[in-house]
Amino acid sequence: MPHILIVEDEAAIADTLIFALQGDGHSTHWVTLGSAALEQQRLHPADLIILDIGLPDISGFETCRQLRRFSEVPVMFLSARDGEIDRVVGLEIGADDYVVKPFSPREVAARVRAILKRIAPRSEPEGRAQGPFEVDTVRMQILYHRQPLSLTRHEFRLLQCLLEQPERVFSREQLLDAVGVPADAGYERNIDSHIKSLRAKLRQVAVDAEPIQTHRGVGYSYSPSHR
Known part of the structure; x- marks a missing residue:
């Protein structure tokens, strides 16, 4: 069962994601701070992280930068900002996808499935x-x-x-x-x-x-x- 770490400070949004992802067969863990996400990923690595950009302590961008120092876990950004520069910065620092709020929970779940499928090991010689x-x-x-x-x-x-x-x-x-x-x-x-x-x-x-x-x-x- 793929494990998804949700980093989101708005409880209503987190609850929506948890419901959609668990219904899609994933286990989830929710934190509200970027620092908590970094600690959680060190102790109990997730298979994918859904990361809000506007967090109370450090931004999602900075959280991702620090994350990339020790992990290549796939990251999906959530943001209320839909400008091209934000999308570009997100990918440049190591994100796999960028979803703009408000969003469809089903679409997020589908994007999570697609990312996990893409990174799955291929059946090839070692x-x-x-x-x-x-x-x-x-x-x-x-x-x-x-x-x-x-x-x-x-x-x-x-x-x-x-x-x-x-x-x-x-x-x-x-x-x-x-x-x-x-x-x-x-x-x-x-x-x-x-x-x-x-x-x-x-x-x-x-x-x-x-x-x-x-x-x-x-x-x-x-x-x-x-x-």
Whole structure:
């Protein structure tokens, strides 16, 4: 049974989420503060966190930043703000989805199911070599020239997707789907940030290599010839 941590200071909203999620087969735990959420995740890790942005102690954004120092648990933001900049910031600091209040509890439950499905381990061999890369799907680890890369969960999924089909050009929407973010959430530009971070980490291992190719106006691909 997937366990969901709800971080929301409004009891009525929390009760609605608890009812919808438990009805969908999840167990839940509710806290009202960002600091309590961080402590709870350290002691009793959840499978997904629903995180309100406007909390009484520290903001949801800051809570997520601190969370990412020790956990890659999926995060869904709740907010009364629907501006593009808030959505962009949310994804850049490691969120998987962003839901604007007021919302449909059924839609939130469906989005939770979709995220958990996307991050579920795939039935693949434990380790697979792809040129200078070796992908370990069980440990969520990728080696480059035999050196382990320090990747976030999004970066792992993104690089894994590119490696699975060399030379195929993936659009930003397709890559968003690969990392587990709904393509309709308006986050396409943030793929560029993830690619930039990935390239920096690859250059730390092989300075002159450029395995990730940019196709302007289209997307990105993995090219073994530039490894």
